[in-house]
Amino acid sequence: MNTATQSLPCPLWRRLLALVYDLLAVIAIAACTGLFCQLLTGGQLFDAHGKPLTWWFQPVEYLTISAYFIASWLRGGQTLGMRPWRIRVTANDGGKPSLRQALIRLIVAALPILLLELHPWLGLRGALWAVLMAWGLWFAFGLVDRRRRALHDVAAGTEIRLI
Structure with a gap:
């Protein structure tokens, strides 16, 4: 049996602390x-007034940030923030997530940003609170999930496991 399938689901507090680290990245x-x-x-x-003069700036920023998460999840299952907390993204079967799963996970996790x-x-201020409340629901x-999966993990067929 794969050791990833034997590991425990990650508690919420570790996930949130890893997110704080990833925010710095x-x-x-x-x-x-x-x-x-x-x-x-x-x-x-x-x-x-601080508004971009080019149409391509925000898409380039979104793509580079997205590439960080996708590459991290596909390469070793961990972002920089997940490493010190010894947690990893896996497919539900304990294996590595696929590109499709990583993309779905990223898109669903980022959906609350549209509330801006x-x-x-x-x-x-109200729009930022809306985003935070949506992520809180995620x-x-x-x-309530038996395997402690956030909404984006359920949608992608992934989970965060202790390693």
């Missing part, structure tokens, strides 16, 4: 991507 990736894009545009990436589009009606699902 995402900030660094976004900063480096922003710097690279600034260099490409000769410092003309944003207008005086509510900022014209809710204000930025992870709260793991409190």
